[in-house]
Each structure stands twice: as structure tokens, then as C-alpha cells.
Amino acid sequence: MDTLTLTNKKQTPEDRQQQLDLGTSGIVPRHIAVIMDGNGRWAKSRGNIRLFGHKAGVDSVRDITEACAQLGVEYLTLYAFSTENWGRPMDEVSGLMQLLVQSLRSETKKLNDNDIRLLTIGQIERFPESCQRELKEAIRITSDNKRLNLCLALSYSGRWDITQAVKKLAHQVKEGRLEPDDINDELITSELVTAKIPDPDLIIRTSGEFRISNFLLWQLAYSELYVTDTYWPDFRRKELYEAIGSYQKRERRFGKTSDQIVAK
Ligand code: FPP
Numbered sequence: 001m002d003t004l005t006l007t008n009k010k011q012t013p014e015d016r017q018q019q020l021d022l023g024t025s026g027i028v029p030r031h032i033a034v035i036m037d038g039n040g041r042w043a044k045s046r047g048n049i050r051l052f053g054h055k056a057g058v059d060s061v062r063d064i065t066e067a068c069a070q071l072g073v074e075y076l077t078l079y080a081f082s083t084e085n086w087g088r089p090m091d092e093v094s095g096l097m098q099l100l101v102q103s104l105r106s107e108t109k110k111l112n113d114n115d116i117r118l119l120t121i122g123q124i125e126r127f128p129e130s131c132q133r134e135l136k137e138a139i140r141i142t143s144d145n146k147r148l149n150l151c152l153a154l155s156y157s158g159r160w161d162i163t164q165a166v167k168k169l170a171h172q173v174k175e176g177r178l179e180p181d182d183i184n185d186e187l188i189t190s191e192l193v194t195a196k197i198p199d200p201d202l203i204i205r206t207s208g209e210f211r212i213s214n215f216l217l218w219q220l221a222y223s224e225l226y227v228t229d230t231y232w233p234d235f236r237r238k239e240l241y242e243a244i245g246s247y248q249k250r251e252r253r254f255g256k257t258s259d260q261i262v263a264k
Contacts, residue, residue, distance in 0.1 A: 029247055034064070035206070037209060039056070065116065082215075086126070105134065112141055194219055206235045222252065
């Protein structure tokens, strides 16, 4: 029985067995990234305001984080607020900020007790001071944890990330520290905000949309994609296991032939 206590629910023997089965049926992805979509529609379908859906989405965050830690996933990246989300109505934006602050206040100790490290990618300097303070504190408190890296993409977009990397390289060229012909894949990767994070193996998108929505554009070059119709507030560990099961059935060829992969 695993003793993780994020959800405050005792793990059932059936759930433990499902996790063990996934561990033996194939490789568990090292890095799972999730586009958590459908909170608004979930709330609307219940005659409620959008923020109600975001609040319910936090329960899914807790459950998926706990399950990933139990499964031995090393990185879980959640697309919690995109650069484009700043364009939403002000009350929704400020509601999301408040929800983030509340969640950090109530969850940081639990994250720490469960050996989970929190990190962020994105322009958190655009967030209100109070929000930045809570984030930095949670990052500091959990910085030595090893079990799972929970990475929140906040005010993040793939194009922004690539642009800021290109700017840094352009400055190095301007200052004579870099030859343009020396720019390659590795160098660009090293200037992205994800430089220390492996590329995602599996990207899950909820709510049935077949879109990437400016998520990890550079990093997903060879990620496996999984789309489910389920709205994020209904997406729980059982669906996560289905996504991982689907991932395990795929052959990742990275541009090579099937024979080359089998021969390895
Ligand atoms: C997308 O659904 C979801 C978001 C933009 C926000 C995600 C935020 C949470 C799950 C809660 C806060 C997260 C943390 C980590 C504390 P949508 O609003 O685009 O839904 P719709 O497509 O149905 O309108």
C-alpha cells in the first residue's frame, strides 16, 4: 500500500494492482504533460459559472499528481495558464490567480510531506505580487524533493519560450560569444525554460480538442499524443491509466524504421 497522502484517500488494493500492472506491461512515461481543458464547459453543463469548473479541476490535479507519484513518473507538467489566457475576462483571470494562491497555501505542506518538488515554467513575473510570493515560497520549500517534479506552466506559451531562447542566442552572437553557424538543436534546447527537464513522452489533452494550443512546441517533437473527450474536472486516475496503457502500445520510432527499433 502506498502511503501518499495528497488526496487524503486511502489507496484501494485494486488501484495499487492497476498501478503494478502498468509497471509490468510496459514503460511508464518519464514525463507526462497535460493540457487541462474543458473546465468551463464542465461548469456550464451544470448551470454554473466557469470558476466552478476551475475549482473542480483542482481535485483532478490532486488525484493525477498523486497517481503519477505512485507510478514513478518523474515529471508531470500541467498547462495551468497560457500566455493567451491573459485575454480572458478579468474576473476569470483574477479568480484563477486566487485559486492558485489558495491551492498553494493548502497544498504546499502536503506536496512537501510527499517528497514532491514544485517548479514553474513561464512568465511568473506577470503574476500579482502575492501570487509570485506564494509560488516562490512553495518552490523553495519543496526544492530538495525527489519523488516527482510537478511543473506548472504559468503564463507560458511555446512561442514565447522559443522567442526568449532565440533572443538570448542573438545577444550571445552580438557580443561575439557565439558563431551563428554553431547554433544547433542542443543549443536552442539549452536556452528554453525547460532546459533541465526532459522532453515529454506523453501529452494528454482533455475535452476532445485535437489542438496543441501553443504548449511545449519545441519539446513535443516526438511526444506521443493522447486526446480524450473527458472534461478535465472528470479526468481522474482511471483515465490516466488508460492514457498510459495507450502509450505503452505505441512504437516510438523517432524517425527510424520499425526494424531498427526492434533490433536495438
Ligand atoms: C482550461 O479549461 C483550463 C484552464 C485555462 C485553467 C486550468 C486551471 C485549473 C485546472 C485549476 C488551477 C490549477 C492549479 C494547478 C491550482 P477552459 O477554461 O479553457 O475550459 P473550456 O474550454 O471548457 O472553456
